[in-house]
Amino acid sequence: MKRICFPLIVLLATSCPGAEAVRAQDAPAAASEKGGGRERxxxxxxxxxxxxHAHDPARDFGYSTAPFFFAKAGYGDGPASPKFDDRAWRRVDVPHDWGVEVPFSSKAEANHGSRAIGPGFPENNIGWYRKTLTIPESDRGRRIxxxxxxxxxxxxxxxxxxxxxREHSGYSSSRFDLTDYINYDGPNTLVVRVDTSTFEGWFYEGAGIYRHVWLTKTDPLHIPQWGTYVTTTLQGADAEVTARATIRNEDVRARQFTVRQEVIGPDARSLATTQGAAQQLAPGASIDHSTVLPLKGAQLWSLDTPVMHQLVTTVLEGGAVRxxxxxxxxxxxxxWDPNxxxxxxxxxxxxxxxxxxxxxxxxxxxxPDEMQVYRLERLKAxxxxxxxxxxxxxxPELLDAADRLGMLVIDEHRMMGTAPxxxxxxxxxxxRDRNHPSVILWSVGNEEWAIEGKEVGARLTKLMQARVRELDPTRPSTVATASNDTSGTATTTEIAGLNYIAQHNADAYHQARPDVPVxxxxxxxxxxxxxxxxxxxxxxxxxAYDRPPRPVESSSIEQAWRAIAQRPWMGGMFVWTGFDYRGETTPFGWPAISSQFGMLDTTGLFKDxxxxxxxxxxxxxxxxxxGHWNWPDRTGQPIPIWIYANADEAELLLNGRSRGRQKMPAYGHSEWQVPYAPGVLTARAYRSGKLVASDRVETTQAPQALKLSVERPGLPSAARDVAVVTVSAVDAKGRTVPVAADKVTFELKGAGRIMGVGNGDPSSHEPDQFLDKVAVDSVTGWEMADLDAGSAASGLPPLASLQWRDPFRWYPPGAGPATPQGFVLRxxxxxxxxxxxxxxxLFLPRLSPGQRVFVGGVDVTxxxxPNGSGVAAALPTSTIQKSGTQDIVIVVPQGGEAALGALQDVGANGKNVAYIQSVSPAEPWSRxxxxxxxxxxxxxxxxxxRPARLVxxxxxxxxxxxSLVPAR
Known part of the structure; x- marks a missing residue:
């Protein structure tokens, strides 16, 4: 009988100073990893x-409208231009998801959480991000x-x-080399335009730069991104570590080097070291280096003891670390064994x-990274x-957390296909992920309905899994199928991934393909x-009672686990889903906005x-x-009460009187119908006749007070900077009231900030976040008129009598009008x-020291x-309250030639002259x-x-x- 054996795996490579843990955790702005010539x-x-704006360039800051855009190098326009004035924009830190900030809408896609984003909402689909980087002259010669x-x-x-x-997929990590375009010791502008007009999945996916961003600097002689690969084999209590590294030379000259490999144990001790012979690498070339290191008495990574090692790969040139x-x-x-x-x-x-x-x-x-840890800990619980x-x-941080906590992972590709x-x-x-010990299976696709039962599905599965084996021969691959077991993808996969046992004849599949694990x-x-x-x-x-979701081709959780547990040849099951999530509101549409498939709700609280x-x-x-026991309107009516217990027998008592003792069915639950009467329900669980566990619910009084419980406080680690706090209502005796629906307002005093609030209600339309709403209006359509000395000397010129022209019109050399001493812009x-x-x-450029500014006829000079690269003014209340179109006028009384040059320099195509920022203050945080x-x-x-206090x-x-104490 064929058995599929995949000996080891490893973890993601990252650079660091030495033998310490290397992933910079969750966004400290100055977090940096340096080692040799590498800095991350x-x-x-x-x-x-x-x-x-997805459809209107005028509302997309003029992007793609200037001459030579995408025609010549360096002509990025609108926000893509370094000259663009972004002072009116909002400041944010990434990871950032603007999707949770937009409102719900009945016209939006229910499968995506009914957020006003995607098709039909062009005003919410484009997000612009800009960041200024300073790269010192000392970095010249490095690859950045x-x-x-x-x-x-x-x-x-x-x-x-x-x-x-461009990076089309929202899920792929990507890298862009900046080296050839850097202004050393000067400002550098990094710009990302994000377009969420098209979805990838059928669930809420977010919007924006929602994962980390890194700046990596290396010597031209270096290991490229994800350029190491570690595998191990066991020989009794010992192991052999095969360390592979790709060395790349992006220099203009040949380079000579040696490679040193060192294994560092979990206690930071060096366990094995080897150094190769000197090698030479031509300009632009790469070479793969492989070596084997013995590891005596190896400590194994397992679910209970997720022990991590580190491979330190050093590239040396003449004794210097490159x-x-x-x-x-x-x-x-x-x-993976088929039996x-x-x-x-x-x-x-x-x-x-x-x-x-x-x-x-x-x-x-x-x-945040610590929320990945929190969610995995909830699942492990x-x-x-x-x-x-x-x-x-x-x-990547989820896999890092799975490595540290001991959680096995199926790592899944987004869409099947072999297109480039x-x-x-x-x-x-x-x-990226082949060095993570937590990853035990690759998945090349999921429920590809159009092809999974066809020959093309079989072909793509075979080709994609073969490609995965080229890159990582230590793990098998699967493809998850919806129902077809006899043709297509299920016939060529290494591991059969079956979605929903009731939709498959798994026993027949196992009999027909006895060499394929399931x-x-x-x-x-x-x-x-x-x-x-x-x-x-x-x-x-x-x-909350477990039941099949549909009359046919579906199973309850109990039925499903029983079927898997009774079949030793099945590898196990993956419940749909661990957590509730936004979107896929089955069996409802609007006004539901989240799924209800989870074993836990969207906040991580256990469901039954x-x-x-x-x-x-x-x-x-x-x-x-x-069940709870607060049913004042159902007195005397039967209430279904179930007991879950890992025991032989279960007993239910109401107000101390037994309602019966039942044998716990294998893989099942015990069940009673209990006429409601206020008091206390008690469950008792027995093993071999001995009481081993109990639970109770009781009738509570009306809510009297709030209670805050810190589920995840700040911990003693530089990365652990998130506190998860549960708020509940309790009665006069301090008992949680299970039916409370009070609206609670929150205030954070001291350090920190509230990131978000939730309650697990799948139809709640309350905001997740309470942030100031910032809108930015571009002021465009500029006209210019010459001013004589008299008009320039006083207040607002007589605009109606002036002769207006386009200040941005191009004229052949010598053909344009003379530049006036002073002019007015409108x-x-x-x-x-x-x-x-x-x-x-109002944000404006500084065109002239004596310029005057009028908004709606009001002088705001x-x-x-001074503000950044220009000037700014808070508009008076009278201007704010006006409705309809208003004139914005800039009067330049003198220095016209320099002022016009400055205007045309920053305002290419008239799109970057002035902006008005409108701010609507946030309401207090509540839920x-x-x-x-x-x-x-x-x-x-x-x-x-500094500590904080949440009230x-x-x-x-x-x-x-x-009191919340941050990490130290």
Missing amino acids: TNIDADWRFALG AVEFDGIFRNGVIWFNGHYLG DRYVTPFGVRTIR TGFWLNGRHVKLKGTNNHQDHAGIGAAL MGSNAYRASHNPPT ELRDQLDRMVL VITEEGQTTTTRGIYFDDRDASHLA TAWYLKSQWTEAPMAHIV ARWEPSTETGATRRT AAMA SLFNGHAQVIVRFGSGSA ATAPGLKPASV
């Missing part, structure tokens, strides 16, 4: 951001690149007005997995040991709402099905009552439709003040409790050591506060 700096902080972990979606990258390229590249990895073996499933380090492991998208309540897709990134490559763009995305996924890549798809025990379809709420899986997936005794401003704006600021709970996520700034208030309830 996080540049997440201090970007400028504004929304453009910007690396994006993820941009959603269709990012176009410009640098100093030069087009660098590059040092650190690759974290784990020593472990994996094996027994999955094996890790020679031990059988049933995969207890979940599928997950990448968004979280309050934050969207731009998760349920007993899960595996995670499928559905349906796209995850952020798709193959490049597949290659980048494998090269794993259930999706299962369940049950829909439940946390804390709801009777359907309320008007509110898009569904009872999570307790079922915990009863099946963990050993420590536990019992859980499905444009018309149509105020933004942004309602509630209380602050408007006295309010103008309604949903079935007694809500969540607040607090973020501390980089390096902050929660609600009408009629005693307020609560909690």
Whole structure:
């Protein structure tokens, strides 16, 4: 019988000073990793951001309208031009997801969370990001690149007005070399235009630069991005580490070098070292270097002991370090067996997995690194040991967290195909992630309905999996199929990934293809709402009792786990899903805005099905009552009560009187119908007749106070700067009220900021974030008229009597009008439709020391003040409150030639002269409790050591506060 054995794997390579852990965690702006000639700096902080427009260039800051745009090098226009004035734009740090900031709309795509984004919303689909970089003269001669972990979606990258390229996929990490366009010791402008007009998935995907950004500097002789690869084999208690590295010479001359490889243990001790012979590398050439290092008494990476090692690869030239590249990895073996499933380090492991998208309540897709850790910890608390990134490559930080915590991962490609763009995305996924010990399986596609049952599906599966084997022969690949088992993709895959056992004849497939291991890549798809025990379809709420989602071709979670557990040849199952997520509002449409498939809600609170899986997936005794006991309008009516327990028997008591003791069915639950009477329900779980666990729910009184619980405080690590806080309502006895729905207002005092709020309600339209709304109006359509000395000496000139012309019109040399000593500029401003704006600021260039400015006939010159590269003025209230078109006039009384030159320099095509920023102040942070709970996520700034205090208030309830201590 054929067995598929994949001996080891490793972890992602990153550069660092030496043998310490290397990933800069979550966006400290100054976070930097240096080693030899390599420097990798996080540049997440201090970007400028504004929304453009997908259809109207005038509202997209004039992008692509200037002469020679995309015709000649360096002619990037609009925000892509280094001359563009972005002072009116909002300051943001990335990762940033503007999708959670736009409102909900019944006209938006329900599958994408009904956010006003995507088709039909051109005003919200373009996001511009600009950042100024200073690169010192001392870096001349190095190779310098910007690396994006993820941009959603269709990012176009410009640098100093030069087009660098495009990243179409929102999930692929990308790299752009800046070296040839740098202004050393001067300002450098990095610009990203993001277009979310087209979706990739069928779920909420975010919008913007929603993953980290890095600036990497290397010697021309260096290891390229993802240029190392580590594998290991075990020989008894020892291991052999095969270390591979690609060395590239981007110099104009040949270079001689040697490569030193060193394995560093988890205690930072050197375990093995080797150094190769001297080699020479021609200009523009690359070479692969491979060596084997013995490892005595190797500590293995496992679920319970996720021990990490590091490979330090050093490139030396004449004794000088030219590059040092650190690759974290784990020593472990994996094996997929068609008869027994999955094996890790020679031990059988049933995969207890979940599928997950990448968004979280309050934050969207731009998760801080510690939220990746928090989410994995919540899944592990349920007993899960595996995670499928559905349906796209995850952020690198999620895999880092899986490595550290001991979580197995299916790493999934976005779309099937062998076209160059798709193959490049597949290659980048494998090269980036093949060193992670957590990754045990690649997936080249998911439910490709148009091809999965056809010959083309079989062909693409075979070709794509062969390509994966070229890059990583240590792991197999799968493709998840919807239903077809006898043709197409299921016939050529290395590992059969079956979505929903009720849609397949898995037994027949196993019999027909006994040499192919099988794993259930999706299962369940049950829909439940946390804390709801009777359907309320008007509110898009569904009872939490586990049941098949459809009459046919579906299973409850219990039915599914029973089927997998009873088949030893199945590798395991991945529940659809671990967390609820925005979009895919099955079985509802609007006004529902999130899915209900999760075992946990969008905030990470357990639903009752999570307790079922915990009863099946963990050993420590536990019992859980499905249901609360607050039913004042159902007195005497039967209430369904279930008990989940990993025990032989379960007993239910009401107010101390037993309602019966039942044998716990294998892979199931115990169930009672209990007429409601106020009091206490108690569950007792027994093993071999001995009480081992209990649970209770009781009737509570009305809410009296708020309570704050810090689920994830700041921890003693420079990276752990996120606090996750649960807010709940309690009665006079301090008991959580499970039906409370009070609206709670939050205030953070001291350091840090609130990132987002959520409550897990799948139909709540409350904001996730409360931020000032910033709108930017371009002031265009400029006209120019000459001024005589008399007109220039006083106030607003008589505009109606002036002769106007286009100040940006091009004339052949010598053919244009003479430049006047003074002139007046006029444009018309149509105020933004942004309602509630209380602050408007006009930003202008400085054309002349004596220039005067009028808005709507009001002289605002006295309010103008130096601001960055120009001047700015807060507009008076009378101007703010005016409606309709208003004139903006700039009077230049003297120095006309220089002033006109400055105007035409910054205002190419008339599109970059003036901007008005309108600000609508944010309302206080708030969220309604949903079935007694809500969540607040607090973020501390980089390096902050000051504590903060979160205060929660609600009408009629005693307020609560909690001290939050940032990481030190």
